[in-house]
Amino acid sequence: MHVKYLIIGAGPTGLGAGHRLRELGETSILLLERNAYTGGLATSFKDSAGFTWDLGGHVVFSHYGYFDRLIEDLLGDQYLEHQRIAAVRMFERWVPYPFQNNLRYLPKEVQWEIVEAMLPGRRPEAHPTNFREWIEVVFGAGIAKYFMVPYNFKVWATPAEKMAYNWIGERVSVVDLEMVLKNLVLELDNKSWGPNNVFRFPLFGGTGDIFNRMGDRLNDFVRRNTDVVAVDPVAKSVRTADGETITYDNLLNTGPLDLFVLNSINTSNETLRAAAANLTHNSVYVAGVGVDGMRDDPTCWMYFPENNSPFYRVTNFHNYSPNNAGKPGASRALMCEVSYSEHKHEDLSTLMETTVQGLVNTALMDENDRRNILSTWSYPLDYGYPVPTLERDPALRVLQPWLESCQIYSRGRFGGWQYEAANMDHSVMQGVEWAERMVQGKAETTYVVK
Structure with a gap:
């Protein structure tokens, strides 16, 4: 079998790519999904007691008009919209999120310890070389001690000194000393920071309902229960677990990039394999x-x-x-x-x-x-999560150009390995933009190797 566009994985990125290719009039498309369902990490499950669970805390918010229109088309009126209310549990009390903007809820002595560490001359002034140093430079020793260092270790399961900080962007609310002092003295709250301040959620079926609907629309182009076990970049072919060989013109991988290179691609390139081994996840x-x-x-x-x-x-x-x-x-x-x-x-x-x-x-x-x-x-x-370690960007600068020289593209949360571009909207749009690049020659803007 031969297809013009072969896509490994029917999660948000693969489905986004397939959906856009169909909109652009392409029909020589095949999505190979190893699971019996579509959605990947955005799948939802119903347990025996009737509770629906997502694979993590997904919410629908967007940076893109295309994604907004797609969600509205998929869900119609079957969604709810929420104003975000979030909090941090500390000192047996609830502190509104973002923590650093609402310090007045903390014990007085902790408030002072944090503010004192933020005063001019108290924070390190050297240019940071890792995430741990960045935390001290931006927030001071107090916020580092009580929130940023312990919380980020609980999230990433990786010491902050082993991580880079260039991924931060809108992911972390940085500190404004003037605002902190004003909020403390005037007893003000500041709870609205962030791109997910307002979000939507499907009325039924969890986040997975979105991608079930996308999968159903592409049903004739999706082959479920099909695991890819080998990729030959020279022959431009893949072999599935049941022994079938499929050839392609362009291949999009949306599964974990490290496994794709180390376990699937037929290559003895040690530089490539070493770069893949340097990618870290929790x-x-x-x-x-x-x-x-x-x-x-x-x-x-x-x-x-x-x-x-x-x-x-x-x-x-x-x-x-x-x-x-x-x-x-x-x-x-x-x-x-x-x-x-x-x-x-x-x-x-x-x-x-x-x-x-x-x-x-x-x-x-x-x-x-x-x-x-x-x-x-x-x-x-x-x-x-793909962890943004110090070794990540150098590894991607080796892996992605080599893959693209073989007409192989790797996108998505783990296909692209960029946490900062791995929200649900980012993931779908990585697939959409790849499709537009293939068909229309447009430049991708969401996924860019740094």
Whole structure:
């Protein structure tokens, strides 16, 4: 079999590419998906108690008109819109997010420790060489101590000194000393920072509903339960697990770039293989806890830098849509995320138990709630986040040009390995822009090798 455009993976990037190719009139397209479903990391699952769970805290917000129109076309009126309410759990209290803009909620002595460390001459002035140093330069030792360093280790499962900082952009709210002091003295809140201040969410089926609908539209071009085991860049062919060979003109990979190079591509290029081996990821254990009964809590999600819980984030998933809960309007869906890696070990066999205890420790549950648990559900993601380590950009500068010289392109959260361009809208648009580049010769703007 031969196709003009062969796409590995039917997650957001692969589906975005396939959808745009069809809009541009292309018909020689094939998407190969190893799972029985489409959606990739944006898939949703329903457990035996009727709770719907995402693979992490996904929300729909956008930087792109095309993506907005696509979501509206896919969902129609089957979505809810929310004003983000987020908080940080510290010192047995809730601090509105962003933490650094709402220090007045902290104990007075901690407020002063943080502000004192931010004063002129107190922060390091040398140019930072890694994420840990950047935190000290931008936020000072106080915010570094109480929030940025412990929280980021819980998220990335990677020491901050092993990470770069050029990925930050709009991902992290930086500090404004004048605003911090004004908010403290006048007791003001500042809760609206960030691109996801307003977001949408499907009424039914979780985030996966979006990509189920996209997959259904491309159904004739998607082959599920098909794993690619080998790629020959010279012959421009792939071999599937069932032994079929498919040739192509252009290949888009949306799976993990390191595995693609190390395990799938037929090459003995040691420079290429060494670069792929330098790409680092964490793993994430997603734990869903369904609890009978409601609380008056409009919070969307919460962050946890302290060590009294294993998770770095919990989502009130029932607030995204009541239909995410097993008993809509009468039960809560608490979706927790725990990272792990060689730098941060977790015992998966007991992690649900420690997650529930963490929910009690952080006041999201009490002992009565423990007796009223309706469901526990978990999903360990081997590939959770692509970590922006110091070695990442040099590795991508080796890998991507070589692949493109073979008419192979790698995009998406793990295909492109750029966390800063891996939101849901980014991921879809990486596929859309690749399709436009192939057909129309347009330059890609979302994914750019640095």
